[in-house]
Amino acid sequence: MDLLKKIDRPEDLRKLPRTQLKPLADELRAFVLDSVSKTGGHLSSNLGTVELTIALHYVFNTPEDRIVWDVGHQTYPHKILTGRRDQMPTLRQLNGISGFPRRSESEYDTFGTAHSSTSISAALGMALAAKTKGENRHAIAVIGDGAMTAGMAFEALNNAGVHDDINLLVILNDNDMSISPPVGALNRYLARLMSGKFYATAKNVGKSVLPAPMLELAKRLEEHAKGMVVPATMFEEFGFNYIGPIDGHDLESLVPTLQNLKNLKGPQFLHVVTKKGQGYKLAEADPVLYHGPGKFNPAEGIKPATSGKVTYTQVFGDWLCDMAAHDRKLIGITPAMREGSGMVQFEQRFPDRYYDVGIAEQHAVTFAAGMACEDLKPVVAIYSTFLQRAYDQLIHDVALQNLDVTFALDRSGLVGADGATHAGNYDIAYLRCIPNMVVMAASDENECRRMLSTAYQYKGPASVRYPRGAGIGAQVEKDLDTIPLGKGEIRREGQHVAILAFGTMVAPALEAANELNATVANMRFVKPLDVELLKQLAQTHEALVTVEEGSIMGGAGAAVAEALAEAGIVKPILHLGLPDRFIDHGDANQLLAACGLDAKGIAAAISQRFGKGEPRLVVNN
Numbered sequence: 001m002d003l004l005k006k007i008d009r010p011e012d013l014r015k016l017p018r019t020q021l022k023p024l025a026d027e028l029r030a031f032v033l034d035s036v037s038k039t040g041g042h043l044s045s046n047l048g049t050v051e052l053t054i055a056l057h058y059v060f061n062t063p064e065d066r067i068v069w070d071v072g073h074q075t076y077p078h079k080i081l082t083g084r085r086d087q088m089p090t091l092r093q094l095n096g097i098s099g100f101p102r103r104s105e106s107e108y109d110t111f112g113t114a115h116s117s118t119s120i121s122a123a124l125g126m127a128l129a130a131k132t133k134g135e136n137r138h139a140i141a142v143i144g145d146g147a148m149t150a151g152m153a154f155e156a157l158n159n160a161g162v163h164d165d166i167n168l169l170v171i172l173n174d175n176d177m178s179i180s181p182p183v184g185a186l187n188r189y190l191a192r193l194m195s196g197k198f199y200a201t202a203k204n205v206g207k208s209v210l211p212a213p214m215l216e217l218a219k220r221l222e223e224h225a226k227g228m229v230v231p232a233t234m235f236e237e238f239g240f241n242y243i244g245p246i247d248g249h250d251l252e253s254l255v256p257t258l259q260n261l262k263n264l265k266g267p268q269f270l271h272v273v274t275k276k277g278q279g280y281k282l283a284e285a286d287p288v289l290y291h292g293p294g295k296f297n298p299a300e301g302i303k304p305a306t307s308g309k310v311t312y313t314q315v316f317g318d319w320l321c322d323m324a325a326h327d328r329k330l331i332g333i334t335p336a337m338r339e340g341s342g343m344v345q346f347e348q349r350f351p352d353r354y355y356d357v358g359i360a361e362q363h364a365v366t367f368a369a370g371m372a373c374e375d376l377k378p379v380v381a382i383y384s385t386f387l388q389r390a391y392d393q394l395i396h397d398v399a400l401q402n403l404d405v406t407f408a409l410d411r412s413g414l415v416g417a418d419g420a421t422h423a424g425n426y427d428i429a430y431l432r433c434i435p436n437m438v439v440m441a442a443s444d445e446n447e448c449r450r451m452l453s454t455a456y457q458y459k460g461p462a463s464v465r466y467p468r469g470a471g472i473g474a475q476v477e478k479d480l481d482t483i484p485l486g487k488g489e490i491r492r493e494g495q496h497v498a499i500l501a502f503g504t505m506v507a508p509a510l511e512a513a514n515e516l517n518a519t520v521a522n523m524r525f526v527k528p529l530d531v532e533l534l535k536q537l538a539q540t541h542e543a544l545v546t547v548e549e550g551s552i553m554g555g556a557g558a559a560v561a562e563a564l565a566e567a568g569i570v571k572p573i574l575h576l577g578l579p580d581r582f583i584d585h586g587d588a589n590q591l592l593a594a595c596g597l598d599a600k601g602i603a604a605a606i607s608q609r610f611g612k613g614e615p616r617l618v619v620n621n
């Protein structure tokens, strides 16, 4: 690591002769592999962006020039070269550095990301801001072929392409992969561009050797020639100067091409081709497996999981297959999260009813609405955090028309290492205010399956939230039974205090209640709320406590308080849930405990407010 250890910031990198960049890339790649194997994290994408990262920081004057990474899961080489090499062992852990770019972490992280397809918009904003302020700096968006499938990326291209006088460079990092194999017409188009490689390569060589005025002439000649031999690329039609495809692992192409592009005004588009997992054979062979692994031994590779615990994702995947076998109308939809949402088996068994629509959450929801209009039964499998993208579609296209769409909300609540960007903390709040929606929260694996069947049978929009990973280990029945709509259940009879628990909080609430001798209700439904049960508990207890793994603001507890007010019941009530701040990365259980949402924290909060055992009922809420 002789070269790498001398690079504490990009200025150090820029002092190296070009001949040393290749050995530096080898060191950096080895460092990334070693580091991720010890912490877990996003591997394949980072191995693929080593040379591109070096070339960008070598050619551009960062941080004065702004690099905006899309998604940001490929920024480990960037972090290592921008002063965070020694912090890599803390990656994605409590109080450690984030797995994504964060403005608060480094001046080189120009834009916070983790949800995809924002880079061109943000970079365009920065480029136009520089122009407005009379500052001569570059803005560079680096976007993957997967992220490029989102509508937002095209909205930004559309906006950018008419600005002739900005310093904007969009780099398409095309590795022919999303998390899973890429989908859709854009992917086919990019493959066609690749097959015209000979023409493109010839074009690039010309650009890399000519001085700027000659380049303009060459460009016009080329355009003339192109008019006769090849149609302009889609990106040129959008107003960009398209260069590529070039080999994104070849520093001898990358550096001079970027140097040339730096001298060109107006929206520039560079198409680079990389390999996901580059340099680590196992990841090259299976970039899906190595997209976001946990810790592993690089010499041996990832071993199949030995834990017997079934994850909620698997519960959903099994249910989906069983329900699809039972009902031919079922359609499964994922916005680019086949593996994460547990749909691999469904795709294999029901390929005609499986749709990966790309990173296109908005489209996924409206597409489902269209299917529902035609009497099919779409199930949208989506992470809670990504459904945020499709909020208007949910309201305007689905709920307003009371269409029969099931939403399977994986990764609800805290997700752990991905942190605040991926936490599913808001779905209860943002769903419960939508008319026609049924909103359920699963307290264990079997209930999750039952709720999915309930949502599916319900004739209208219905959602089931469940967390990342495994649950309490409840036995999952193979039937497709439902639960009564809007009915909760008492899980423990106690005295004085009734805990109204939602979803994942039922288990710790039960534990806390044992200590306090409190009553526990598994409320199951945030909407329709079981108001009868609520009234009964209010009548028979001196105080109520609501607990949920979601934002307190606007959450299930708020629903309970509203229902009490509506019924004219005045009761001391304590709301436990996620606080009004973003919660960083770290182990999910540690984070929950820090928020007071483990058994100990719940018991302590209740004792503090209402006393332990015989309540001293301090009415101060």
Ligand SMILES: Cc1ncc(C[n+]2csc(CCOP(=O)(O)OP(=O)(O)O)c2C)c(N)n1
Pocket: 045, 071, 073, 074, 114, 115, 116, 143, 144, 145, 146, 147, 148, 175, 177, 178, 179, 276, 335, 336, 337, 359, 361, 386, 389
């Ligand atoms: C809005 C949104 N939807 C889904 C995801 C999940 N996701 C993260 S990376 C990724 C694939 C991105 O593919 P690409 O941009 O080609 O980058 P690569 O992984 O190939 O480097 C997906 C679907 C996300 N981060 N944001």
Ligand SMILES: CC(=O)[C@@H](O)[C@H](O)COP(=O)(O)O
Pocket: 071, 073, 114, 179, 292, 340, 411, 415, 418, 468
């Ligand atoms: C970057 C991104 O959005 C995904 O790779 C995400 O990190 C996957 O999360 P899970 O590991 O929970 O599927």
Ligand SMILES: [Mg+2]
Pocket: 144, 145, 146, 147, 173, 174, 175, 176, 177, 178
């Ligand atoms: Mg890709």
